[in-house]
Amino acid sequence: MSKTAAIIGGGVIGGGWAARFALNGWNVQVFDPDPQAERKIAEVMGNARRSMPGLTDVALPEEGTISFHASIVEAVAGASWIQESVPERLDIKHKTFAKVQAACAPDAVIGSSTSGFKPSELQQGAARPEQIMVAHPFNPVYLLPLVELVPGNDNTGLLVEKAMTMLSALGMYPLHLKKEIDAHVADRFLEAVWREALWLVKDGIASTEEIDNAIRYGFGIRWAQMGLFETYRVAGGEAGMKHFMAQFGPCLSWPWTKLMDVPEFTDELVDLIAGQSDAQSGMHSIRELERIRDNNLVTMMRGLKTQDWGAGALMNAHEKQMRAGTVLAARADEIEDPAAPVLTVHRAVPLDWVDYNGHMNEARYLHAFGDATDRFMEMIGCDAAYIASGGSYFTAETHIRHLDEAHAGDVIEVTTRVLAGAGKKMHLWHEMRIGERLVATGEHFLLHVSLATRKPSAPSPEIEAALARFAQAQATLPQPDGAGRAVGAPR
């Protein structure tokens, strides 16, 4: 099978398709009369190259070539997939398909990125209507898997099968609609929400920002993992989907949206939906679905937390307040006895730290010790402001003894000792406990660096002094058991 795709019409969507194909090893041939097309696609490619390769845990194949062509004839030569992303005007699309079909292979797939037109409309007057189908992606095309694949009655099953296979091979999810409808499926929801949102802003109920927050701090996170019906199935509880619908059926006649053309709420409709929901999710009990949902929410929310965005930014702000009330000292000078090991981590093991062995994954031991190091750095003055000014510590060497298991929900505490701390060097010793139980030790050798040169450099005098205070006070303590040990060395 040829691995050449033709992109007719660049821009955000066409460029996103180009990126999806090229980063999966396809050669991409672009036609777009816009003199800005090359720049626009280059920008999308830039975004795709930084975000898409690491998304999977397997390296992508070698990137394909991207070439720009002066005519549709040139662009479609040798292409087994032709993607049309020209403006949403039927006359323009018809003209484009005529030119494409005059030159392309008859067994190539011609996909249209149209948001709204039905395949039967796109196929009007085409030389080979069976070759044209809706393949509607979602922005950013190089990351989001959904493609609505809508063939018309004229399409041959064979070509649709081929299209499904090709899209799956690109890591996408082709949603094959058996029946055509304006705006397909997803955009009908987006349009309904858009219309309701326009009312809310127009009527002064909420601002665009409040509306975005109402979505992303609530049902948006739920929908990212279970969608609409499965979410409601869980909310319905043991009583099941029928019960849930019966409960909310009456709302259909209430003024809960300005969009009032509602379907009649009949037993047939209830049975239809409850039956489909059973087929979809019936293999999981409600309790199981609740746990699955919570695992997903925790994982996504903690992910957003690392990005300090959306619900994750909320959590970070909340934690600042929480820390204030905790046993964790804010700065080293608050610590009266520098000879005592410093408490640097006090947290519960989150659900997303657990692996297939049912316990905290080995990498999370270093994650927690790394947090302990960060916290200690903060205490001695190597905080966000200092790091922004160009200095930081890099870990050069790590030794971990995994002495015992930790499980989700266990509260772990890490105490930190300074084995040595002078000049550029910082030699730390962490002990992780659950209650009295020692579960791991971490020995770490760090170097202060200039973030500009990435080379070792002297820390600020303040940091050096704060570090020295601990190093000197703890120098006389007995060497901790396991310090200076090599892997596999006899006890």
Next chain:
Amino acid sequence: MSKTAAIIGGGVIGGGWAARFALNGWNVQVFDPDPQAERKIAEVMGNARRSMPGLTDVALPEEGTISFHASIVEAVAGASWIQESVPERLDIKHKTFAKVQAACAPDAVIGSSTSGFKPSELQQGAARPEQIMVAHPFNPVYLLPLVELVPGNDNTGLLVEKAMTMLSALGMYPLHLKKEIDAHVADRFLEAVWREALWLVKDGIASTEEIDNAIRYGFGIRWAQMGLFETYRVAGGEAGMKHFMAQFGPCLSWPWTKLMDVPEFTDELVDLIAGQSDAQSGMHSIRELERIRDNNLVTMMRGLKTQDWGAGALMNAHEKQMRAGTVLAARADEIEDPAAPVLTVHRAVPLDWVDYNGHMNEARYLHAFGDATDRFMEMIGCDAAYIASGGSYFTAETHIRHLDEAHAGDVIEVTTRVLAGAGKKMHLWHEMRIGERLVATGEHFLLHVSLATRKPSAPSPEIEAALARFAQAQATLPQPDGAGRAVGAPR
């Protein structure tokens, strides 16, 4: 301030409130005539205890008590927050408020979990209307931050301020609506989508599962982090929000949803929304927003991947196909020369592996080495099926030399050597390279264990044989530089 909350009406929502309060250190007093209430709330508490404590990176305060009471009078005694979650019938809610206000502190907040009623409706005939406001949460209440806080005209600013402060202290986001409306904000969107979804199922366009997939593989993931308007602002590109609206304005008159009561598309409306969008997101350029969005999507999708759910399950299935085509051997017996180090990781560094120093975080070195170990275990027969049968390897000791930096997008390769492998013991040596550049080494000592007893045990003869094959073939190779080294030891 008293830390006692009264929960009037248990069930999924009341129970979720109880969990949110109790796990934040509040004492919770429950009233619910349902004999099942205690069991139902215990189940919600079980879910909350496993998912909520690790969500934050700071340990939660000591859990408060939960007590059940025979009367509203008892339940509200000493409570500074009273949350009503009784059935959605105005007469029931009015009766409940009357009993509550006859016994509760006049300066306590009375919040209602109502999905649809306006505060003015709730306050009708109340002794102290100013005490009653809508506080509408989202399921699961112990994880999702959104609460729609809607005071009526009768509410005093002081009590609303107090409510805002209390909700924020619970880690929630109170969305304070200045103007009341049926179903508040979020549920109006849910209702619009629900109505459209009923049409799609009824008309046989898509099944409940296809609809859920259309949401969670596409815009659902976007909405989890940016919501509606900011997402469209990004889609609009440099041309900005006005351009985006002009482009999609006409659709309002198209049959893209069955919900046709649309607002008039005037310049005033465009200016209003574009202006609010500028105020909301204007501090970021579109390029910045694209990168922020992509960072968030990658992080959430990779999170779902670890849970093998939704878009993450799609990615895992796709990777199975990708691996088939790669340089990674599936099983040890495919490897002809057991004396050569084995390629066990071949991937790009994802965006969510990078930390504040702008390079791959130290914990991700162990993450990658852990993946390499997992892959090698798989190759010698310690795969998912074997692990399900009750045997696995646990890492006892780790030594990492962080020799050089790795950045997002860098393709890392890990090769694995067996330093020793006999009986329960497995001593591995990993080398991580970017091209020819050695960026880290990992030395790991593992023990085979029984997952039932969690104690060391002998592996299966097949695994022992496959491991021995490498151990013997590699025994004569020179000891790698850095093996057997202790942290900070001289070179």
